[in-house]
Amino acid sequence: MIFTPGIELPFAGHPNLGSAHAWLEAGGRPKGDDIIFQCGIGLVTVARRPDLTSGAGLAFAAPVPLRRGPVDPELVGRVAESLGLSDTDIVAAEWVDNGPGWLAVLLGSAEQVLAVEPVAALIGDLKIGVVGPATDGGPTQFQVRAFFGQGGTVDEDPVTGSLNAGLGQWLIESGRAPSSYIAGQGARLGRDGRVHIERVGGQVWVAGHSVTCISGSVVL
Structure with a gap:
């Protein structure tokens, strides 16, 4: 259907x-x-x-992403500055754009991801995903954050399916993640969501729990 x-x-x-x-x-x-x-x-x-x-x-x-591949080093430098990081903090950067325009950067740890303080005036109109591996043996193997720049401001999304889809394809295909893992996102916003990623054959699947928050009916 x-x-x-x-x-x-x-x-x-x-x-x-x-x-x-x-x-x-x-x-x-x-x-x-x-x-x-x-x-x-x-x-x-x-x-x-x-x-x-x-x-x-x-x-x-x-x-299938609309745009993928490495990010120009000059742009990586701009992204690092906009996230309050140095160039050496970024382990790798990749376009993972499946529509919204995602540019992703990999940091060395989940702790670094949670510590990021974006500089709104520097992000411009970039859509930046930040990911880092967890090392504490907890329920999540990666921590993710998603930033939207617009008009000199920056918003953070608590849980982002499109970004995690692109990240899953990049991290698994490059050998930086296992074929199945759980990402945490939204902790800095008090949401602490869970995104399940798994590759079966050549297809990456992205899942999460869906719940009904409100229901109603239309009377004609």
Whole structure:
């Protein structure tokens, strides 16, 4: 079954998983095994595969990035400055753009990621994802943060499906992450979300728990 959700971004994770959750809860049943969403980036599959996602329920197939590959060193320097870091703090940088325009940087540790204090005036209109490996043996293997620059201000997203999709493809394919891991995101915002990443064959799946927060009906 194909849906066309009304979205402003070419691709985002929450609208796909949330819409699938709401539709299934309302009694919707796909004709096949999966639900297919038509997004700006193309068709995105949402699967009911808790076996792939540590019981998280719904997972979407990470789309092929619109832009990938290394970031120009001059831009890496600008990104480091905008995050309050030095060039040597950044282990690697990669374009992981699947619609929103994500540029990702890898730091040496999850602690470094949590300590980042972005400089709003320097970010400009960049969309920057920051990721670092956890070493404490806790429930998450990576810590992620997502920053949106706009008009001299910067916002941080608590949990970002599109960014984690791109990060999962980059980190797994480059050997920097195992084929299955859990990322934490939102801790600095008091949200502490969990994103489940798993590659099966050549496909990276991104999953998280979906819950109903509000429901209602329309009387015509």
